[in-house]
Amino acid sequence: MGDIQQRIHELRGILKGHNYRYYVLDAPQISDAEYDQLLRELVDLEQKLGEPIPDDSPTQTVGYKPDTAFSSRKHAVPMLSLANAFSDTEISDFVRRHKELLGDNTNLTYIAEPKVDGLAINIYYEFGQMVYAATRGDGISGEDVTDNIRSVSGIPWRLTGQVPAQLEVRGEVYMSKASFLALNQKQEAAGEKLFANPRNAAAGSLRQLDASITAERKLSFFAYAIGLGGDAFASSQSELLAKLSAQGFAIQETALLADEQAMFEHYQLWMKKRPSLDYEIDGMVFKVNDFKQQKLLGSVARSPRWAIAYKFPAEEVETVVEAITWQVGRTGVITPVANMKPVLVSGVMVSRATLHNIQELGRKDVRVGDRVVIRRAGDVIPEVVKSLSIGDPSRSQPTLVPKQCPVCYAAVEQEDGEAAIRCMGGLSCSAQLKERIKHFVSRDGFDIEGFGSKLSEALVDKGLIKTIADVFNLDYEVLSTWEGMGEKKITNLEQSIESRKHIVLSRFIYALGIRHVGQATAMSLAQHFRTIDAMQTASEEALLEINDVGKEVAASLMHFFAEEHNQQVLQKMFEYGVQVQAEQAVEIDSNHPLAGKTVVITGSFSNIKRNQAKILLQQLGAKVASAVSKNTDVLIAGEKAGSKLKKAEELGVRVVDETQLLAWLA
Structure with missing residues (x-):
């Protein structure tokens, strides 16, 4: 255990x-x-x-404790968050569970509301008068933002007519797209930092200590729920929204739906309407309409059983490519990047997107001046989907592939069978060293708080870091002379670095940034060898015994540990106090359907990173291999599965999709 x-x-x-x-x-x-x-x-x-779960576990709470900049307000009724769905199957399961709990013959009606991407607020009224407003916080109490909430449109200060003596009205504070663009234009003109998206802008604006700043930023509000006093106010969600609208609250357009098929159709309708709205939505919320049925269905620790948020896939928008530049990664891979006219995509202002490699650049035929379609994959990473200018005779010429590194001017090479081009400058290339340091201190590596990208770059530029080992031997006296590096910041950084000197083997291997070794492979190596000494001296034959290690990975590992420079860096780290702890064995559930099975993952997935999926599968007892063979039990195929899918079909290997993967992981 x-x-x-x-x-x-x-x-x-x-x-x-x-x-x-x-x-x-x-x-x-x-x-x-x-x-x-x-x-x-x-x-x-x-x-x-099977042990008692503490009250502060993330499975029992929502959000985070309020910021000390504002006084705390306890909610009379806890504010729960909604469970998310990402597929029709999950919505079907949502409806099925209701029928199982309430009975197949129960007459169920669902109400659909667009899911606004903003900040949840609880407004408390006493005898019709607004008393205070608080953010969601940790779901139990939040920050008092009463002064600021009074400047938000769509919220009445006083209720009229027959209302409960005590009433909590919940909803979402948001910033319209127009207000967001105007705010960022003002920020840019003043030389201040731009907001990444309307949600962050709304949250930052509402939490200003100066309420006049909040008023200037033109926030809005949609009401969608009720806390204290709800039982006496309405008998259904549709009745509640009608009464709130009559009181002067802004509400969204809603619809009553009879079954899951109607939900699917309504979801598709709003996905098409999404780009034309003046505010950001990131999905549809489906709720059981009747409050008595909601009460019977109840809630789990974090979320109600009677409501779910069906999230939208990545939004696609058009923009113009202004330049194509080349970016150098930690392993020397040089990647083409499209620099574009800034455009709002899924709530985030995007101006750069990767073009992956020279083959992808050629296949999509993206050129300077092209109109292109872009999206944020998984609503996170911007990517160019396609060019809309192909065939236009006035287009610019194709972008030339560099023959020298754009940073250190070392030679650029392309290995046989690889799509990537590489700078051959090694760690003499400052760009590679910067990215190596960022990877080393990242959350999945040494996880050093306060050691961000800007600090990594500055330390390399100033010559304070020449190898990854230097992270543990910083000159704090020199750092204290830098602008923005005060005594408290340096103390926190020093303590954070010191606290991370003890690290488990899998994280240590991953942090080293060895070519072809991701998190899942690092975990496999750590579980097999248990110690860094055993792994360093492993033969090719011993490495190839591991399911996730093929000849290419084995060669990369042996080359890394054979290189004298790398051995010197490792020795320096150990001299500076780094201690690598042996990996503990994973406890396997022998009853899981994947326990002991050989699994291969290929393609891309919408709801989980492939490396994360590999780690989770390993923890379930699966042997995750890199190639399909006659010994493969299951191929998990995402989008663009390619040759592995074809080979699996030829060998008669069982093939499943992302839905089955998530079901196994759950």
Whole structure:
């Protein structure tokens, strides 16, 4: 059970960190789908452990404790968050569960509401008079933003007629697309930082200590729920919204739907309407309309059973390519990047998107001046979908592939059978060293708080870091002379670095940035060899015994550990106090359908990263291999599965899709 407890502890810390970044800093770092996957894993492990779950576990709370800049307000009725769905199958399961709990003959009606991408607010009225307004916070209490909420349109200060003596009205504060663009234009003119998206802008604006700044930013509000006093106010969601509208609250367009087929059709309708709206929505919310039925269905710790948010796929928009530049990664790979006229995509202002490699650049035939379609894959990473200018005789010439590194001017080479071109300058190339350092200190590596991208770049530029080992031997006296590096910031950085000197083997291997070795392969190596010494001295034959290691990966590992420079760097790290802890064995559930099975993953997935899926499958007892063979039991195929799918079909290997993958992981 020790491994389960350790993973639970780790997941709680990770999720609390993401809650803090989302609810307090207004700067989320992962997509909803990635967060949801981590949360589901924690739910399963807590149930498997069978011990009492603490009240502050992310599975029992919503959001994060309020910021100390505002006084705290406790909600009379807790504010729950909604469970997310990403496929029709999940919606069908949602409806099926209701029929099982309420009976097949129960007359169920659902109400559909667009899901606004904003900030949840609870407004408390006493005898019809607004008393205070608070953010969601941790679901139990939030920040008092009463002064600021009074400037938000769509919220009456006083209610009239027959209303409960005490009433909590819930809804979403948001910023329209027009207000967002105007705000960023003002920020740019003043030389200040631009907001990434309307949701962050709305959250930052509402949480201003100066309410006059909030008033200038023209926030809006949609009411959608009720807390205290709800039982006496309405008997259904549709009646509630009608009464709130009569009181002067802004509400959205809604529809009553009889079954899941109507839900699917309504979802498609609003997905088409989404780009034309003046505000951002990221899905549709479906709720059981009748409040008595809602009460019978009840809630789990975080969310009601009677409501679900069906999230939209990535939005596609058009823009113009202004330049194509070349970016150097940590392994020397040189990637073409499209620099575009800034455009709002799924709530984020996008001006750059990767073109992946020279083959992809040629296949899509993207050129400077082209009109292109872009989207954010998984609503996170911008990518160019296609050019709309192909065939236009006035187009510019194709972009030339560089023969020298754009940073260090070393030679550029392309290995046989590879799509990528590489700078051959190694760590003498400052761009490679910067990216290597960023990877080394990243969340999945040493996870050093306060060691961000800008600091990594500055340390390399100033010569304070020449190898990854130098992270643990910084000259803090020199750092103290830098602008913006105050005593407290340096102390926090030093403590963070010191606290991360003890690291488990899998994270250490991943942090080294060895070519072809991702998180899943690092985990396989760590589970097999247990110690860094055993892995460093492993023969090719020993490496190839691991399912996830082929000849290419084995060659890369042996080359890395054979190189004298790398051995010197490792020795320096150990001298600076880094201690690599042996990997603990994963406790396998022998009853899981994938336990002991050889699994291959190929293609791209919408709701989970492939590396994350590999790790989770390994923890279930699956042997994750890199190639399809007669020994493969299952191929999990995403979009653009390619040759592995073809080979699996030829060999008669069972093929499943992302839906089955998520079901197994759940």
